[in-house]
Amino acid sequence: MNETDEMLLARTAMGDREAFKSLYLSLSPKIFPVLMQLMHDRQLAEDLLQDTFVRIWEQASRYDLNKSGAYTWSYTIARHLALDNLRRSSKRRTEQFTGAEIELEVMESKMFSSSSHTQGKVDNCLSQLKGDQRQAVILSYCYGYEQRELVGVLSHPLGTIKSWLRRGMEFMQQCVSH
């Protein structure tokens, strides 16, 4: 019988190590690229992936099937560990990037809605945002840029960036969930 990630997580909560390993094999190839995209560093992404699965093992009994799927629950743990890591360091991450690296990501975020990255509904929702606002949402959510980094990259005042992100996130959730 093919077990779903939810069943594997339920068995993990019962202390089943084999189920935990199967869950790791199923979820890690999906979560790892998300961490790579946020951290821009393979070693850091691997460290965070390990932190994620240690936390999944420790907190599996808190997982509630009625609230989310196993992937969403694990993805949430991973993303927020990564964001904690990014926000904890006082140094701005983009200070370590070359100009070309930043330019590449800004270009990617510009092309986001028209490329094969997204399809259907998400694509349609993103296309309803103004260009700069769309870039701010993608650079922030997918690439982990913080507000002050966006001020430098997009050349707009902090107040504008904040407002774009607040409204952009609100619009995107409303649009995607309908």
Add this chain to the structure above:
Amino acid sequence: MRIPLRYHDPVLQKQLIHSYVSGLMSYRARLRMRGLLQQLPELEAKLLIAEADFQLLNANLEQAAPSAKSWTQIQSRLGWQVERWWQKINYWRAASAALSLSLLMAITVQVYHPEQDVLSEYVPISYVGILNGDDTEASLAAAVHRATDAEDAPWMMTLHLTQPWSETAESASLWITDSRGRKRSMGQVQSQDTQQFQLTDSQWQFIQGAVWMELIADNSGEVILQGQCLSLKKWQS
């Protein structure tokens, strides 16, 4: 710690979640948010909904496996000793068991009588609950088992009621509570002696953590029968 009332405001909750999910919050604000999430289950539920919606932005990221040493390091961090196959006690146990089984089979073949071969209809029960009430003589026995002894047979629940629980035969549902205190309905129960239904995947998943069963009147919410639920054999895939 008491949570200020404003954090129950849905508008503020939405703003906090968007700010947290997008990564706009400072590290210190994130720590405070984490505290709130632990204390406000409805906020955590909304966070998971938002994450499910926004994860679509990453849905088409190409899958990539981490290096093989990641899994070894996770095991090591969890304090699981990583052993070679010949160091595992289970290897020697399995080897001994295989040897014993071979001997047993060899002996069985020698004393086997074909006329004694009868097909087994025995299907082992995995979970059982006996429900009793204070105001009624009725008892309800609930058992969870495979439909047949095939490994992939669907999971069934069989209920046996000794007598109707009330003269009016009010409608009632079977509720199960798991070890974390979560409750879930298994559906309505008929006031008849034996009934059986197939469990959905989510019902079966939930039942594995079951500790308590209750028959609750649908209209009044009154507990008619209740009892402990026991796991009779360790659940395996």
